[in-house]
Amino acid sequence: MxxxxxxxxxxxxxxxxxxxxxxxxxxxxxxxxxxxxxxxxxxxxxxxxxxxxxxxxxxxxxxxxxxxxLPGAGGPDEPEDLAGVRATWPAAWSLPTGPAAYDRLHGAWLGRAAGCLLGKPVEKIPRHGIREILVATGRWPLRDWFTARGLPADVAARWPWNRRSAPTSLAENIDGMPEDDDLNFALLALRVLETHGRDFTSADVAQAWLDWLPGGRVFTAERVAYRNLLLGLAPPDTARRHNPFREWIGAQIRTDVYGWVNPGRPDLAAELAWRDATVSHVRAGAYGAIWVAALAAAATVAGDVDEVLDAGEAVLPPRSRFAAAVREARALGSGVDDWETVVDELYARHGHLHWVHVRNNAALVAAALAYGRGDLERSICAVVSGGWDTDSTGATVGAVTGALTGASGLPERWVGPLRDRLASSIAGFDGIGFGELAARTLALADPAPSGVAATRGGLA
Known part of the structure; x- marks a missing residue:
């Protein structure tokens, strides 16, 4: 083995x-x-x-x-510590403040699951393989779940489904949300907050991994960090020893919950996300985590996707390669209807990166959110058909658009098959309903007092 x-x-x-x-x-x-x-x-x-x-x-x-x-790779444009990142943040945040709405938190959880589930069967299949599958089954452009019905044998042999996912994530098999690390980590973040509150440390996150997260359910940087924990290292050293995946996507998939519990406060969400991310990631790997947390914080209160993307960009070191990638991708996706041309350009710019790297996947997410204009179906179908880390990008895009829309406005054909049931290997969560998750998230939400302006480092 x-x-x-x-x-x-x-x-x-x-x-x-x-x-x-x-x-x-x-x-x-x-x-x-x-x-x-x-x-x-x-x-x-x-x-x-x-x-x-x-x-x-x-x-x-x-x-x-x-x-x-060797000497570190960080510099003034790509700070490695939270203080350096925080120094670039705006003095105030213009997002609405006030209590989070249950319906929007419910939509966020459902959207995250739906987008993840859509991308699961084609994870690891390249973009051109995804298109060949869809064309062969009469589903191009993507607008529905993947199916094996009508798939010619030669196409199936050329592009085999993700073997762990296909039995539970194809249209003919879906019966609830199957287990996935993109949801496991959201559940773990919820548990960390419920156990330790907002003052949790990176060490608390690391201990939660050892206590609750099976080692076989983590990959790339998380598997390296897990191994380093077992060797006796502590964060942030767990992210730095023999870890070539330190700027891959893993931390970016873990931090939505930190945004959902900080409605309208991207800064507070980003601070929590940074503590989580530094267990396994550095620089761009951690920037992806704070970016998604800020998107999530905005999506629960914002009026449109541009407000959400503005909030996400505002927490990033502005001259970093990560920030440049998401800004450029957003511009590519804005106001266009030819999605394939957008993705062609993203591949021209970022196609040299591994399919699980953070910059290419974040760029695809930013472009899909701008292109989708807040519509869940348009957005998740765009990002998944774009390839790379399909279940992770689908989950992030689904969470943002689900929160913007709210559960009551999400199409039944995307949320109905979830059966209000989530499988998980995190003890105590297997079979939990999305409504219960939304209620528990709402109980943790801590908005700024109504009518009080949010400023960096506290309330005005």
Whole structure:
């Protein structure tokens, strides 16, 4: 059996790619690895087909240590600490304040589940494969759940469904929301808040992982951080040791709840999200987490998707590559109806990144939200048909548009199959209803007093 996302020989090629993306010089390390017979192409699925010889595994571990010892990649444009990020935030927030509406929180949970479920069967299938499946089943452009009915055998063989997801996420099989890490982490955030309140620490999040989150249900940066916890490291070191996935999407999928409990306060949501993110991610990986938390905080009170996107951009270091990616993508998606041209341009700009990296997926989310104009169906179908990390991006886009719309306004064909039932491996949550989750989230929500302007660092 090959354990994915943790073997040194599998991590090193990803580390070389990550370090080069960050601008660090790892050419000598890459040469030494290649001359020794190591593979420089990162394994797409998390593990190479066969175990490396002991000498190569030992060399990979040593070279990973050497990369970890190189000077950091952060700079003034991409701060690595919350104080540096916070210094760029606006002095005041113009979003409405007041109690969160149950219907909008309910819509957020339902939208997150629906978007995630739509993307589950085609996770890991490239964009052109998704289109071939849809054309073959008469569902292009995407406007409904995926189905295996009528799918020619040669297309099915060429683009096999995500084997863990297809049995429960195709149109003919859906009966409630199946388990997914994009929902597990939302449940875990809810538990952290219910247990520790708003003053929770990164150590509290790490302990919650060990207490409640099965190790086999985490991947990429989270699996590395989990391993580092078991080795005795504490945050933020858990995010930094032998972790080439530190700027991938994992933290971005974990933080909606921190926004939902801070309606109209992107700053407070981002601070909570940062504490969570630094268990496993740095820089852009953490920026993705605070961006989504800010989107979520705005979506529960905003009048349109532009207000939401404005709030998300406002918490980002403005000169960071992540901020540039989402701003550019938003501009591409705004006011257009030719979605395929938008995605073509996103692939031209970000197609060199791994399909689970944070920048390309965040750009796709921003473009889909701008293109979808607040409509759940238009938005989730756009982002999922765009490929990359389809269930995660579908979940984020669904959560934003679900909150903007509210549960009472969501189409029955997208929420009905969820059966108000969520499966989870997080103890105490398996089979829970979305209405109960919305009620528990509402109980934690802490808006600014009505009529009081929100300012950075507190209330005016």
């Amino acid at each position: 090959r354990i994915t996302w943790v073997q040194p020989e599998d991590l090193l090629p990803h580390e070389i790619a990550a370090s080069r993306d960050e601008g660090r010089d790892v050419d000598a390390i890459a040469r030494e690895w290649s001359v020794a017979g190591g593979e420089l192409t990162p394994p797409v699925s998390g593990a190479s087909p066969t175990p490396a010889p002991a000498r190569l595994r030992a060399l990979a571990a040593r070279l990973l240590d050497e990369v970890d010892a």
